[in-house]
Amino acid sequence: MMFKVFIISVGIAFFIQIVHSILTKGVKFTLGFFGGGFLFGFIREFIYFSFLHDYNAPDMPIRLLNVPICIPIGWIFTFYLAYEFVNKLIEPKTAKDYKNFVIFAAFFSCCICIPIETAAMNMRWWLLYFYADGRIAPILLMVGWFYTSVVFFCIYFVVKKKLPIEQLWVAIFLLILVFVLELRLTVYFGLVGSALQIIGFWGMLKYNKEIALTLLVYYVIFIGYLVFLSISNGFFVTIIFIFIFIDILVKLRLRDEKYQLSIKE
Amino acid sequence: MNNTIFNLLLLSVVLIFCGVVIYVAILLSSIEIGITLLPLVLFLAITYRINKKRGTKHHA
Numbered sequence: 001m002m003f004k005v006f007i008i009s010v011g012i013a014f015f016i017q018i019v020h021s022i023l024t025k026g027v028k029f030t031l032g033f034f035g036g037g038f039l040f041g042f043i044r045e046f047i048y049f050s051f052l053h054d055y056n057a058p059d060m061p062i063r064l065l066n067v068p069i070c071i072p073i074g075w076i077f078t079f080y081l082a083y084e085f086v087n088k089l090i091e092p093k094t095a096k097d098y099k100n101f102v103i104f105a106a107f108f109s110c111c112i113c114i115p116i117e118t119a120a121m122n123m124r125w126w127l128l129y130f131y132a133d134g135r136i137a138p139i140l141l142m143v144g145w146f147y148t149s150v151v152f153f154c155i156y157f158v159v160k161k162k163l164p165i166e167q168l169w170v171a172i173f174l175l176i177l178v179f180v181l182e183l184r185l186t187v188y189f190g191l192v193g194s195a196l197q198i199i200g201f202w203g204m205l206k207y208n209k210e211i212a213l214t215l216l217v218y219y220v221i222f223i224g225y226l227v228f229l230s231i232s233n234g235f236f237v238t239i240i241f242i243f244i245f246i247d248i249l250v251k252l253r254l255r256d257e258k259y260q261l262s263i264k265e
Numbered sequence: 266m267n268n269t270i271f272n273l274l275l276l277s278v279v280l281i282f283c284g285v286v287i288y289v290a291i292l293l294s295s296i297e298i299g300i301t302l303l304p305l306v307l308f309l310a311i312t313y314r315i316n317k318k319r320g321t322k323h324h325a
Contacts, residue, residue, distance in 0.1 A: 002292070006285055013281040020274045077278075084275055089312045091319070111308045115301040116282070119289040122298060135297050234297070241304045248308075252315065 003059055003125055007070060014073055017080050033156075037079045040152050041072030052182055057126035074116075078145075079152055082108040090255070098162045100251055103210055106149040107244045113137065113145040114237060136234040139225050143218050147178050150211055166207055173203030174211070217243055279309065 021030040045067045048054060060068035082105035092101045117137030120126050128138065154171040157163040177200035180193055204212035218240065225236040283302055290298035 002289075005288070009281050009285050013278045016274055016278050016281075020271060020278070023274075024271050081275075081278065085309065085312050088316045108308055111305040112282070115286045115298070115305060118298050118301045119286045122293055122295065123289055135295065136301065244304070245307065245311075248311065252311075 002123055006123075006125060007061070010070065010074065010077065014077055017077065020084075021080065033080065033083070034076055036156065036159075037076035037152070038072050040155070041075030042067060044075070044148060045071045053129065054182070055126055055128045059125070075148070075152075078109050078112050079105075079149070081112065082106075082149060082153075090252075092162070095163055097255075098157050099167075099208060099210065100255070102150055102153040102157065102163075102208075103214060104248065104251075105153050106146045106211075106214075107248060109145040109149040110142045110240070110244060113141055114241075117141050136232075136237055138233055139222055139236045139240065142237065142240055143215075143222065146215070146218065147174055150174060169206075170204055170208045170211060173200045173207070174215075176200035177204070177215070214247070279305075 018030060018034065021033065025033075042064070046065055049056075049066050057068050057071065060070050062069045085108060086101050086104045089104060090097055090100060092098050114137050118135070121128065121137055122135060128141075151171045151174060154163065154167050158165055158168050176196060180196045180200060184193075201212060201216075204215070221236055221239055221243070224239075225231070225233065283305070286302055287299060290296070
């Protein structure tokens with residue numbers, strides 16, 4: 001019963017988003033963004049459901065190639081909200097702004113991730129095979145939502161010619177890092193896995209330092225969680241949020257100062 | 266006028282999302298689940314404030 005309430009609410013919210021998108025940006029944008037978002041979310045979930053098996057949603061209706069349709073829709077839901085609110089937050093104009101946009105949108109995804117994953121975990125709407133304890137969604141999920149948003153928005157803005165094509169390398173190197181982590185290559189292949197991890201991180205550092213350093217902070221906090229297992233997951237989730245908001249406020253402040261300087265000049 | 270309606274539409278999406286989470290929090294009598302909404306609310310509050318500040322500057 002409760003699960004139906006969730007599905008219906010998401011359906012209504014998704015419909016409102018489509019109406020909002022058509023009214024404010026037109027049919028062409030809506031088809032591109034929502035179609036592209038669905039395709040991206042579907043491919044991601046197809047890989048996870050077919051090869052990685054980190055989680056499952058046995059009660060979700062309507063499946064395509066074993067992927068519940070609701071999950072890619074959930075991704076577009078997040079991407080569209082992130083797109084709208086980050087647009088309002090920074091009103092991007094330059095490539096540098098769009099680089100910031102990608103990080104802010106990923107931060108926004110993290111803000112959406114924890115409440116919905118926590119609610120779903122407690123209601124058993126979907127099952128996480130890698131985490132059983134605690135009442136707050138695991139810290140690792142924040143990394144998952146972060147990288148998914150970064151990859152989506154990098155591809156989207158490169159396609160829309162708002163970011164230079166080299167930024168696609170950010171997505172590629174990030175995916176290398178993720179696959180090393182997801183397939184536990186450092187555990188099974190030792191040096192080869194570590195080498196791939198270094199290559200992935202080096203590549204990201206070369207093409208987008210800010211995303212690389214943000215991920216490094218996430219990684220250090222995650223290692224802290226693994227080392228101090230007696231401290232609750234919720235504490236480390238809070239630490240990440242504190243980092244996120246400090247980063248947002250510092251970036252906004254710097255941007256504001258640059259804007260003031262450009263006016264004076 | 267149109268802009269206000271569009272903002273309200275977008276806000277209603279967020280309210281539905283928050284409503285589901287709050288409903289689960291009440292159902293399970295868990296304050297922790299409700300508290301997880303704080304970062305999202307904070308993000309939206311920052312966005313609102315920055316947007317308003319920018320609007321005031323444009324008018325000035």
